[in-house]
Amino acid sequence: MKAIISGAGIAGLAAALSLHRAGWEVVVIERARQFRMGGYMIDFFGAGFDAAERLGVIDALRRRSREVGAVDWVDETGHLDARLSYRLMQGAAGGRMLPLLRGDVEEGLAEALPMGVALRFGATIEAIEPWPNGVGVRLAGGEAMEADLLVGADGIHSNVRQLAFGDEEQFLRPLGYETAAYFFEGETVRRRLEGSFAMMSVPGRLAGFYEVGGGRLASFFAFESDGRGRPASAAGELKRRFSDIGWVVPDALAAAPADDDDIYYDLVAQVEIPRWHEGRVALVGDAAYAVSLVAGQGASLALAGGTVLGEALAEGSDIEAALSALETRLRPVVLDKQRAGRRAAKWFVPATRLHVGLRNAGLNVLSTPLFARLLSPLFSLNGKGFSVRA
Numbered sequence: 576m577k578a579i580i581s582g583a584g585i586a587g588l589a590a591a592l593s594l595h596r597a598g599w600e601v602v603v604i605e606r607a608r609q610f611r612m613g614g615y616m617i618d619f620f621g622a623g624f625d626a627a628e629r630l631g632v633i634d635a636l637r638r639r640s641r642e643v644g645a646v647d648w649v650d651e652t653g654h655l656d657a658r659l660s661y662r663l664m665q666g667a668a669g670g671r672m673l674p675l676l677r678g679d680v681e682e683g684l685a686e687a688l689p690m691g692v693a694l695r696f697g698a699t700i701e702a703i704e705p706w707p708n709g710v711g712v713r714l715a716g717g718e719a720m721e722a723d724l725l726v727g728a729d730g731i732h733s734n735v736r737q738l739a740f741g742d743e744e745q746f747l748r749p750l751g752y753e754t755a756a757y758f759f760e761g762e763t764v765r766r767r768l769e770g771s772f773a774m775m776s777v778p779g780r781l782a783g784f785y786e787v788g789g790g791r792l793a794s795f796f797a798f799e800s801d802g803r804g805r806p807a808s809a810a811g812e813l814k815r816r817f818s819d820i821g822w823v824v825p826d827a828l829a830a831a832p833a834d835d836d837d838i839y840y841d842l843v844a845q846v847e848i849p850r851w852h853e854g855r856v857a858l859v860g861d862a863a864y865a866v867s868l869v870a871g872q873g874a875s876l877a878l879a880g881g882t883v884l885g886e887a888l889a890e891g892s893d894i895e896a897a898l899s900a901l902e903t904r905l906r907p908v909v910l911d912k913q914r915a916g917r918r919a920a921k922w923f924v925p926a927t928r929l930h931v932g933l934r935n936a937g938l939n940v941l942s943t944p945l946f947a948r949l950l951s952p953l954f955s956l957n958g959k960g961f962s963v964r965a
Contacts (some may be wrong), residue, residue, distance in 0.1 A: 576888075577722040579604060579712060581700055581735045584611075585677070586860025586877035588684035588726030591692050592630050593885020602693040602720070605733075609696060612686055612893060614839070615678030615756045615795045615868075616641065616772075616785065620666075622908075623875025624671050626882035627683075635683035636673055641787070642784060643674040647773045648935055653822040657935035658883040661772075664941075676787065680874055703856065705737045706767075710855040724894060725856045728881065733862035740855055750867055750920045752843040755796045755813055764823045775822060775933055780823055781924050792909055794827050797924050800842060809840040841921075843867050845913050851906075852898040859884050864909040869923040870916025876909065 578598045580587045583605035585749045590600045616948045619636065627633040648657040688694075703725065704711040710725045727735025737743060764784060772785040796861040798816050806812040810831040817824050832838055846865040860877035867873070887901045888894060925931045 576600065576724070576892075577602070578724045578726055578888075579710075579722040580726040580941050582727070582729035582733075582860075582862070583607070583694065584682075584728065584730060584860070584877070585680050585684065585695075586862070586876050587726070588681060588688065589626065589878045589881025590726055590728055590859055590884050591881075592632075592677035592687060592689075593882045594683065595689055595692050595885075596630075597885045597889045599885075599888070601691070602695060602722070603702060604695050604698045604714070606699045606729075607696060607895065610681060612676075612678035612682055612952050616636045616643075617675055617677055617680075617874050618672055618871060619675045619680065619875055620668050621872055621875050623872070623877070626879040629886075630684075630687070630878075630882055632687045635686055636680060638677040639683055640673040640675060641679075643785075644941075645772070646671065647771050648938060649773055649775050649822065651775060651820045651824075652823060653670075653767070653773075653775075656776075656931075657938040659938045659941055664717070664813055675873055676793070680878065684878070700734060700738065703735070705739075705854045705856065708855070714910060719853035721854065724888070726879060726884065727856065727858045727862045728860050728877075729800060729862055731841070731844065731861045731865045733858065733861055735856065736848070736858055736862050738849060739856045740848065740858075742961060746846050746848045747842075748845045748847050750843045750845065750869060750917065751800055752797050752869070752920070752924055753841070754798075754843050754868060755802045755809055755840045756794060757832055757838045758787065758791050758793050759827065759832070760791055761826055761830045763826045764830070765790075767823050768792075772834075773823075775820070775824065776925065776934070777820065778925060778927050780817065780820075782827075784823060784827060792827075794831075797851065799844065799924065799926070804842070805840050809835050809838040812837075812840075834914075836922075842876075843869060845870075845916065847913070851902050855894065857884065857898050864906075864913070866909065866912045867916050867920075869920045870912055876912070880905070928962050 578594050578599050580603045582589055583603050596599050605783050621764050643661045645661055646659045649655055699715045700712050701715045702713040709722045713719050727733050774783040779799045781797040787793045814828050822824050845867045851863040859880045887897045922934050925934050
């Protein structure tokens with residue numbers, strides 16, 4: 576059996592590892608010229624943590640884990656309003672929670688890829704031809720390929736989904752926010768942070784800054800959307816949105832990359848699609864079921880989804896029946912997390928100072944040892960259901 580996977584991100588790499596382990600021949604198509612490392616900080620736990628153990632990559636992820644003792648929430652002057660103890664949360668999760676950059680997860684998965692997995696960088700699928708027992712694809716440039724299965728693991732703006740299922744406007748559910756992130760060097764910002772992971776929140780806007788090693792810092796922004804989509808200049812839009820704020824924000828904005836390609840910028844949205852597969856074309860990760868960054872666990876669900884795809888498609892199984900059974904089992908889990916994300920959105924970027932204050936009060940409560948102990952059962956249940964194993 577042969578699979579073509581579009582996308583060398585978390586979902587695609589996990590699917591490649593898992594399918595190869597199940598006896599498949601695997602080719603990964605990636606439009607970028609190389610692996611794209613970096614990204615914003617995530618809390619890696621739950622279904623993805625369980626799947627990483629099954630894939631044998633959890634030690635590689637632990638080695639890349641970042642040191643975060645707490646997350647400080649400040650106002651526009653840098654005054655501390657709330658502190659969320661990360662160590663307490665890790666304790667509540669039984670140590671099964673890792674602070675990682677998205678790129679750390681991709682790097683750990685890429686490191687584990689066996690020689691038998693073929694990687695094709697700088698390649699894009701231009702056309703898909705469904706067959707009764709397989710699928711044909713044509714790459715930009717004219718090269719034709721064929722396989723028993725095509726996996727779209729190419730993100731929220733999936734090219735495979737566009738070609739096989741239709742325009743993305745049918746499937747994207749914007750949550751009313753836009754987000755941006757970039758790496759930068761700034762000694763003034765580094766000194767003022769004093770090693771802290773700091774998040775600044777004012778009505779309708781959020782900004783975060785933290786060190787990532789090698790003298791670099793990372794930034795993260797989220798703000799209410801005006802519905803216009805990606806601007807001509809991402810850096811210019813961020814300055815327009817955040818120029819009236821003090822603290823370290825002006826220095827961080829001044830250090831933004833000059834090249835817009837070095838700034839991640841997108842809407843905050845979920846993907847809702849009636850079916851994750853059609854014939855021998857299947858979607859996994861954000862291409863199928865993006866839960867959005869306000870829900871969290873997008874990286875975890877991407878890794879879990881890629882893993883269980885390979886587990887379900889063990890050599891000799893009925894491909895389409897396996898895809899249907901897998902979707903029946905996992906869709907309720909995804910829908911539940913999407914609903915939770917929509918409920919959490921207004922607290923992620925509070926619209927009023929009252930909401931900011933209430934959110935900060937809740938964060939301080941979360942950092943009490945008693946409340947952390949009450950959360951422990953929730954963490955232990957988090958990955959349940961996202962597996963094809965009994």
